[in-house]
Amino acid sequence: MDLEDMFGNWLAAEEKLSSVAVQPARTVDDVAEDDPYRVILFSDIKDFLAYFPRMEDRYTLLSAFLAFCRLPPLLDSNLDGQPHSSWTDPFVRTEALEQRDRFLGYTPGSAVEGVINPSGAAVEVAAEDPSYPEDRDQQTFGSRCFPAAVDTLFGQEKHWFSAFDAWKETYDTERVPVPLQWLVQALQSLALADAGGAGLAEYYLAFASKNKVSGLRKSAKALLKKYPRSLRLYNAYALIEWRSGNSTVASNIFCTALSMSGTFAEADQHDAILLWRTWIWELLQDGLTFVAWQRLLSVADGRILGESELSSSGNLDGTVKTQPAILLKARRVLEAGRDDALSSKRFDHAIHHTDLLALLTYISSSSSLDAALTIYSTTLTALQGKCPAPSLAIELLHQARARLLHHHTTTSRAFRPAVIRATLAGSIAAFPSNTIFLSLYAAAEARHNLLDRVRDTILSPPSSTSTSLIRHIFSIATAVRALPRGAGYTTNSIAAAFERALVAYPHAPGLWKLYLLFSLRHGQHGPTTLALVHRAITACPWAKGLYLFAFRSDVRAPRRELRAVYNVLGEKELRVHVDLRELLDEGYR
Numbered sequence: 001m002d003l004e005d006m007f008g009n010w011l012a013a014e015e016k017l018s019s020v021a022v023q024p025a026r027t028v029d030d031v032a033e034d035d036p037y038r039v040i041l042f043s044d045i046k047d048f049l050a051y052f053p054r055m056e057d058r059y060t061l062l063s064a065f066l067a068f069c070r071l072p073p074l075l076d077s078n079l080d081g082q083p084h085s086s087w088t089d090p091f092v093r094t095e096a097l098e099q100r101d102r103f104l105g106y107t108p109g110s111a112v113e114g115v116i117n118p119s120g121a122a123v124e125v126a127a128e129d130p131s132y133p134e135d136r137d138q139q140t141f142g143s144r145c146f147p148a149a150v151d152t153l154f155g156q157e158k159h160w161f162s163a164f165d166a167w168k169e170t171y172d173t174e175r176v177p178v179p180l181q182w183l184v185q186a187l188q189s190l191a192l193a194d195a196g197g198a199g200l201a202e203y204y205l206a207f208a209s210k211n212k213v214s215g216l217r218k219s220a221k222a223l224l225k226k227y228p229r230s231l232r233l234y235n236a237y238a239l240i241e242w243r244s245g246n247s248t249v250a251s252n253i254f255c256t257a258l259s260m261s262g263t264f265a266e267a268d269q270h271d272a273i274l275l276w277r278t279w280i281w282e283l284l285q286d287g288l289t290f291v292a293w294q295r296l297l298s299v300a301d302g303r304i305l306g307e308s309e310l311s312s313s314g315n316l317d318g319t320v321k322t323q324p325a326i327l328l329k330a331r332r333v334l335e336a337g338r339d340d341a342l343s344s345k346r347f348d349h350a351i352h353h354t355d356l357l358a359l360l361t362y363i364s365s366s367s368s369l370d371a372a373l374t375i376y377s378t379t380l381t382a383l384q385g386k387c388p389a390p391s392l393a394i395e396l397l398h399q400a401r402a403r404l405l406h407h408h409t410t411t412s413r414a415f416r417p418a419v420i421r422a423t424l425a426g427s428i429a430a431f432p433s434n435t436i437f438l439s440l441y442a443a444a445e446a447r448h449n450l451l452d453r454v455r456d457t458i459l460s461p462p463s464s465t466s467t468s469l470i471r472h473i474f475s476i477a478t479a480v481r482a483l484p485r486g487a488g489y490t491t492n493s494i495a496a497a498f499e500r501a502l503v504a505y506p507h508a509p510g511l512w513k514l515y516l517l518f519s520l521r522h523g524q525h526g527p528t529t530l531a532l533v534h535r536a537i538t539a540c541p542w543a544k545g546l547y548l549f550a551f552r553s554d555v556r557a558p559r560r561e562l563r564a565v566y567n568v569l570g571e572k573e574l575r576v577h578v579d580l581r582e583l584l585d586e587g588y589r
Contacts, residue, residue: 007562011551017577072148072163090469096510145435145470153206154239159285164210198230205236231271254279273352300333347393354379355400376401398427433468472501491522509543512536530557544574
């Protein structure tokens with residue numbers, strides 16, 4: 001080891017060995033004798049093994065496993081429950097500790113300003129870094145907090161939010177909490193073992209599709225053999241083909257599954273509305289409004305109607321015409337389906353029907369947003385009377401409405417910002433930690449340079465003690481993004497926002513990591529940042545990443561301080577892969 005920069009070399013070696021040690025080892029593996037902690041024996045875990053007979057308990061266990069892998073939880077089959085508390089728990093949501101330096105706009109040695117990073121913040125990025133895209137927007141905020149339904153499980157960044165994009169952005173092959181190949185195989189094995197039903201199988205296919213896992217079509221067909229009457233899996237299979245650029249193949253899958261569904265049991269047929277909704281949205285996202293309109297009118301008959309049957313025509317301005325009787329029939333079928341699903345407490349199907357009914361109204365009224373929003377409001381009122389707020393069902397309905405708002409603002413030449421703002425503000429008031437609503441609101445106001453409203457709505461929560469950690473981090477990231485443009489933000493005001501957040505969440509290691517990055521980003525090297533490191537490790541003595549921060553070259557800590565931090569690592573009995581005690585005892589200073 002080069003003694004001229006012993007601690008710098010130690011930091012590089014320690015981080016590399018820590019990434020290797022993420023995966024446990026077996027007794028038959030070739031493990032170095034000086035690394036026995038990686039070997040896991042049955043006696044180490046036998047006291048924690050238990051049998052979970054109820055599916056509800058299995059979902060809880062699966063969600064805990066996914067949280068360990070830094071992935072969003074599975075949706076409960078019964079949407080009248082509360083959102084997963086673990087998804088906002090500061091001791092679970094620690095991915096900020098693992099974020100890349102550029103999360104809050106700090107890249108050591110960078111030279112080019114003006115790029116937008118995943119958090120939406122202005123960031124300096126080296127010009128020679130080809131891996132960093134320059135067209136990121138508010139949809140790519142580096143921490144996700146929203147229910148992962150099928151539209152976000154298979155979401156594409158260019159069209160809508162994705163439940164897995166933040167995972168891909170944060171972790172690469174050397175930084176993953178668990179190896180990607182192992183995680184994919186684990187999810188596939190659990191799905192084939194019926195550990196979580198068709199919901200887990202759908203989740204696995206979405207995650208594998210996002211990470212472009214090979215052999216995915218074969219896996220999808222194997223799962224369809226296991227769940228031959230699951231329309232959710234046919235829907236996932238079609239989305240896999242659509243994401244691969246095979247929209248014709250995907251459309252054939254939709255057609256086949258919908259025609260087959262008539263032979264399924266009544267309970268299985270209910271998911272047909274999911275296929276219609278997915279198909280129609282995929283067409284809209286591809287700009288095929290007229291084809292999407294034809295599919296909307298076909299829902300009432302349960303089969304694809306030809307253009308001659310619809311007596312429709314598309315106009316150059318994007319409007320559509322059809323016989324009033326066919327339009328009325330489609331509207332009544334969707335309304336009846338929604339009402340039946342609400343009375344039967346099949347809230348997911350009620351949301352699908354509502355969304356299609358709103359799209360039908362939206363397209364038939366020449367993209368009138370007000371008429372479509374009325375549809376969502378009607379269902380929202382009915383839902384609030386059947387399940388307590390906040391519930392997953394109500395949040396998913398808000399997300400469906402936000403998706404139409406986003407589609408409207410990105411495809412319409414003119415719209416009323418006040419309507420967008422008021423609708424999103426209502427969603428934020430109901431679900432203040434949902435990053436879809438926060439991101440769309442911030443992006444909409446930034447588009448019109450109304451950053452004061454962003455500060456009032458997002459950055460000034462009613463009570464810091466009741467504000468979630470995700471909300472605090474989003475607020476700070478939004479302020480950092482606006483900092484180069486002024487808008488009333490200063491480095492001092494943002495530092496004060498960090499301090500307020502730390503009052504509410506003093507033991508959140510990820511928040512401390514971001515504070516340290518912000519400190520470095522604005523030139524507070526040496527004693528100032530080092531004092532912050534000491535505060536961080538005092539508040540979070542178990543978080544090894546905070547200790548390692550002191551050893552970074554840009555912190556510029558004196559050697560005696562680094563030795564003191566290294567000694568504290570041993571005192572707290574944290575895992576150290578490269579032992580420097582012998583060198584230190586020999587008198588290295």
